[in-house]
Amino acid sequence: MAKVSLRRLSKRFPSASAPAVDAVDLDVAHGEFMVLLGPSGCGKSTTLRMIAGLESITAGELAIDGQRVNDVPAKDRDIAMVFQSYALYPHMTVFDNLAFGLRRRNFRSTEIERRVRDVADTLGLSALLARKPYALSGGQRQRVALGRAIVRDPKVFLFDEPLSNLDAALRVGMRGELIKLHHRLGATMIYVTHDQVEAMTMGDRICIMNGGKVVQIGGPLDVYRDPVDTFVAGFLGSPPTNLLPGKFDADRLVIGDNGLPIERRDVPENVIFGIRPEDVTIGGDGAHARGEVLAVEPLGAETIVRFRLSGVVQDVLVRGPRTVAARVGESVPLTFDLRSAHLFDPATLHRIV
Amino acid sequence: MASLVSRPTGVRAGAATRVDRQPWSAIVLFLLPAFTVYTALTAYPVLRTLWNSVHTVLPHSARFAGIANYAALVHDDIFWRSVRNTFIWSCVSPVAEVSIGLLLALALYARIPGRRFLRIAWFTPVLMSYVVVGIIWVWIYNYDWGAANAILRAIGLGRYVQAWIGDPRIALPSLIFVTTWMWTGFNMVVLLAAMHSLPSEVLEAAELDNCGWTAKLWHVVIPLIRPTILNLVVLSFIGKMKIFDLVWITTKGGPLWSTETVSTYLYKRAFEWSTFDLGYPSTIAAVWFVIVLAGVFALTWLFRQRERLEF
Amino acid sequence: MGRLLRSRPFEPATARSFPTQMLKRVALFAIVALYTAFAAGPFVWVATMSVRTTSEISLDHYAWPAKWHWEKFAQAWFNSNYNVYFENSLLVVASAVAVLTVVGSMAAHCFARYRFPANRVLYFVIFSTIIFPPQITIIALFQILVQYGLYDSLVGLALVYVAVQLPLTVYVLESFFARIPGDLFDAARIDGYSEWLIFWKVSLPIALPAIATAVILNTILLWNEFLYAVVLITDESRRTLPLGIQRFMGDQLEDVGMIATGLMIAIVPVVLIYMFFSEKLIQGMTAGAVK
Numbered sequence A: 001m002a003k004v005s006l007r008r009l010s011k012r013f014p015s016a017s018a019p020a021v022d023a024v025d026l027d028v029a030h031g032e033f034m035v036l037l038g039p040s041g042c043g044k045s046t047t048l049r050m051i052a053g054l055e056s057i058t059a060g061e062l063a064i065d066g067q068r069v070n071d072v073p074a075k076d077r078d079i080a081m082v083f084q085s086y087a088l089y090p091h092m093t094v095f096d097n098l099a100f101g102l103r104r105r106n107f108r109s110t111e112i113e114r115r116v117r118d119v120a121d122t123l124g125l126s127a128l129l130a131r132k133p134y135a136l137s138g139g140q141r142q143r144v145a146l147g148r149a150i151v152r153d154p155k156v157f158l159f160d161e162p163l164s165n166l167d168a169a170l171r172v173g174m175r176g177e178l179i180k181l182h183h184r185l186g187a188t189m190i191y192v193t194h195d196q197v198e199a200m201t202m203g204d205r206i207c208i209m210n211g212g213k214v215v216q217i218g219g220p221l222d223v224y225r226d227p228v229d230t231f232v233a234g235f236l237g238s239p240p241t242n243l244l245p246g247k248f249d250a251d252r253l254v255i256g257d258n259g260l261p262i263e264r265r266d267v268p269e270n271v272i273f274g275i276r277p278e279d280v281t282i283g284g285d286g287a288h289a290r291g292e293v294l295a296v297e298p299l300g301a302e303t304i305v306r307f308r309l310s311g312v313v314q315d316v317l318v319r320g321p322r323t324v325a326a327r328v329g330e331s332v333p334l335t336f337d338l339r340s341a342h343l344f345d346p347a348t349l350h351r352i353v
Numbered sequence B: 001m002a003s004l005v006s007r008p009t010g011v012r013a014g015a016a017t018r019v020d021r022q023p024w025s026a027i028v029l030f031l032l033p034a035f036t037v038y039t040a041l042t043a044y045p046v047l048r049t050l051w052n053s054v055h056t057v058l059p060h061s062a063r064f065a066g067i068a069n070y071a072a073l074v075h076d077d078i079f080w081r082s083v084r085n086t087f088i089w090s091c092v093s094p095v096a097e098v099s100i101g102l103l104l105a106l107a108l109y110a111r112i113p114g115r116r117f118l119r120i121a122w123f124t125p126v127l128m129s130y131v132v133v134g135i136i137w138v139w140i141y142n143y144d145w146g147a148a149n150a151i152l153r154a155i156g157l158g159r160y161v162q163a164w165i166g167d168p169r170i171a172l173p174s175l176i177f178v179t180t181w182m183w184t185g186f187n188m189v190v191l192l193a194a195m196h197s198l199p200s201e202v203l204e205a206a207e208l209d210n211c212g213w214t215a216k217l218w219h220v221v222i223p224l225i226r227p228t229i230l231n232l233v234v235l236s237f238i239g240k241m242k243i244f245d246l247v248w249i250t251t252k253g254g255p256l257w258s259t260e261t262v263s264t265y266l267y268k269r270a271f272e273w274s275t276f277d278l279g280y281p282s283t284i285a286a287v288w289f290v291i292v293l294a295g296v297f298a299l300t301w302l303f304r305q306r307e308r309l310e311f
Numbered sequence C: 001m002g003r004l005l006r007s008r009p010f011e012p013a014t015a016r017s018f019p020t021q022m023l024k025r026v027a028l029f030a031i032v033a034l035y036t037a038f039a040a041g042p043f044v045w046v047a048t049m050s051v052r053t054t055s056e057i058s059l060d061h062y063a064w065p066a067k068w069h070w071e072k073f074a075q076a077w078f079n080s081n082y083n084v085y086f087e088n089s090l091l092v093v094a095s096a097v098a099v100l101t102v103v104g105s106m107a108a109h110c111f112a113r114y115r116f117p118a119n120r121v122l123y124f125v126i127f128s129t130i131i132f133p134p135q136i137t138i139i140a141l142f143q144i145l146v147q148y149g150l151y152d153s154l155v156g157l158a159l160v161y162v163a164v165q166l167p168l169t170v171y172v173l174e175s176f177f178a179r180i181p182g183d184l185f186d187a188a189r190i191d192g193y194s195e196w197l198i199f200w201k202v203s204l205p206i207a208l209p210a211i212a213t214a215v216i217l218n219t220i221l222l223w224n225e226f227l228y229a230v231v232l233i234t235d236e237s238r239r240t241l242p243l244g245i246q247r248f249m250g251d252q253l254e255d256v257g258m259i260a261t262g263l264m265i266a267i268v269p270v271v272l273i274y275m276f277f278s279e280k281l282i283q284g285m286t287a288g289a290v291k
Helices: A044-052 A094-104 A109-123 A138-151 A168-185 A196-202 A220-225 A230-235 B024-053 B068-074 B077-109 B115-127 B130-140 B147-154 B171-196 B200-208 B213-224 B226-241 B245-250 B262-272 B279-302 C002-007 C018-050 C054-059 C071-079 C082-113 C119-131 C135-147 C154-178 C182-190 C195-206 C208-223 C227-232 C241-251 C256-286
Strands: A004-011 A021-028 A033-037 A059-064 A079-082 A156-160 A188-193 A205-210 A213-218 A242-249 A252-255 A258-260 A270-275 A280-282 A289-298 A303-309 A315-320 A331-336 A342-344 B055-058 B061-064
Touching (some): A021 A059, A033 A196, A079 A138, A168 A196, A196 A220, A213 A220, A230 A270, A252 A270, A258 A289, B024 B279, B024 C082, B024 C119, B024 C135, B024 C154, B077 B171, B077 B262, B077 C018, B115 C256, B130 B171, B171 B226, B171 C018, B200 B213, B226 B279, B245 B262, B262 B279, B262 C227, B279 C119, B279 C135, C082 C154, C082 C241, C082 C256, C119 C154, C182 C195, C208 C256, C227 C241, C241 C256
Parallel strands (some): A033 A188, A033 A205
Antiparallel strands (some): A004 A021, A242 A252, A242 A270, A289 A303, A289 A331, A303 A315
16 A cells, blocks of 8 residues: 655646646545546546556656656556456456466466465455456456456555446445455555545545546545535535525525525625535425425435425425425425535635635 | 336347338348349359369350369369469468568557558558559569669679569569568558557556556457458458469469469460360369368368457 | 547556667668558659650669650550540449449348348358359359350440449448448338338438448459459450550560550559548458458
């Protein structure tokens, strides 16, 4: 395991106008599971590939265990990577796939044998060692890709959206496997994904990226509860945070035709009010607003209700309990948990409160 | 939605209607022209050639000859010489053309500058008619002023000048050289396309597995383009088994049968020599047909991919 | 969408020393230059000779043209019958390719889109003839054409050309037709189109790129075709271009200059097609060889 430091790391592709990765600062501690999260094209994969050495670094510094590795070839960085498409060698057996890297590094064959069998046992691949990738299922291929990385015993593990190609049920199972793996190996892992559920459940810390820049770094619950701007607030959580435009009027925040008892304190007159669907209660005393029910989506364990607040353009989504006594067209009082709400500056989209 | 059963997609995307409701008239309509042509000008001629082979076919009559033609073939020295020449050609060419093509493809794969131009430039010999190529190379091989000897003289190796296609000992190799010149570019283009179609992530994985350029080529690239390599070998083999044009333009089978191929020999016996018998050449054609098919099957069986290389 | 960037070979961080890099690149360059000269040299040479008179050539075969004798092309064209050969080739090739395209695409469409018991068998029957050496049919074709009075005629030759190129055409088109999404056909059927109309209005327009490829491929292969022509055509006035050129080899006792000009006349159409359609042509000729 090792620590990885990125200092103002940047990547600009020759034909592009804007940098793909723009001055990223990131510290990953020993044994930490760091998730790079963000929408497609935000530069997270490129950053990962720069750490791996598969992309050259345009500017900035990359250090592993304190040593600058900008110009060190990928194979000498003691890094292993699990690719989204698994990238197994199609013409080699599972055993050879796992052993290839070790053979190329001139390990003794007894050592190779031992390591491969150990890893195969751990991942439940022992029965598949003689098969070729085409005869494996998606989940099995994924485990072989994982095994190939583990067998190398590298300083850092890199994951490039490894679960994206699996179906939903398999994904949930593999998530658990990876978490257990991390606990067992205690290795430094950097994991790229666009799936915020994966990020929240697996990461020690999450680094959220957008447009090539780092937006926020923090633990899952910290980032969830205290988003630094509307992007983070809207990206984490499903359904996403409700973001409503509001205007302060004396001692109330007016949203549409509704007024919320919020004190104005050193904030601009116009703000964006953000509240998560689970922090809105249907009914309740001291109702802050009235909403007309547009749709009720029962999910089994809970219900998502879509409201229209008078005077407000966007729909408001509310997480309700398993059964909700609301019908389409009804006008229902809504209570907001104001302690969990946020105010964002509409100009910078940053959080103020 | 559990009751919805997804419709089987069938062998190919959007495979059409069920068997019982096939628009038979349309199918027949679509296939009729092609199969008419095929039957009249391919299938029937094959059968007729076979029929010819057991007859003595004179301009206005045909006499049944049984296996006389086949028996005569066994003792036909020129025929066996031509078979030998053709086989030498068909075995040497694929090796030369594909391996050099592979090297060239690797050079372009390494992203040297101007590779788009080079790819087009190196492909050009393939486009030219064998007639054109033949004439040009007859000139190149000209003893007095041809480029081959001129270059040798210019660099001081004058004692190596040859009558490239006039000397029975080196005429065949000289011609093999010409076909290699022609087809290497073709193989290069195909192999290059195959290399580019390899998934880049597998190559990246190899990079992380401590593979430099050569290791990647040896362990990953070449094994994965093996099916394409095999295809090219078979294509080259078939092409050389058929070869006629080039020989006809350059040496007409000479000197002294050293470049006689089965097709030139057949042509001569059918249309040039005054025997007027089309039966015997048909026998040659029939036997050769079987040999070619056998050769193709042998090759494909020998180098068959034992399992699928999915990626 | 960073995936799009990954389709090119990547440029990883390297720490190789500069001199070895330089040396490798120089060596590579040398090999490349040498091979390019080797591949293209002969054509450049012929091109230069085509604009020099034979006497000039005899003096120095490899000199760059001092005077560009463009009039030789006119001479070859009118005085040496190249106009006749060119026309014949044009007629035969154009008609053969036209027929091939129609007949081939009809068959390919049928194989690709309809499931019927004999489908694969029939397809294999046509496809397998690609392996057949021409010798197995040429004698009988000769006999057949003579029998039906089509010997030594452009019509006969064109028909034979259609048969010769049919397997390849069907092969190239079938894989393309098969990839058209079936929903389009279903929608057309629901709209009441007859099968023939579906072929004309749905399959063909969408398959235009593949058809273009097949057309270019067939044109070049048939333009250069020699064996069938030499067997089935004898009369001077009906010779195709390859035959015409070949005649001069023995005929004019090495009037090298004129022959070179004739060669250029034969090469130029091909080069033109290649210049404009190089990608398509290369793809078409190499299709199916890549697995």
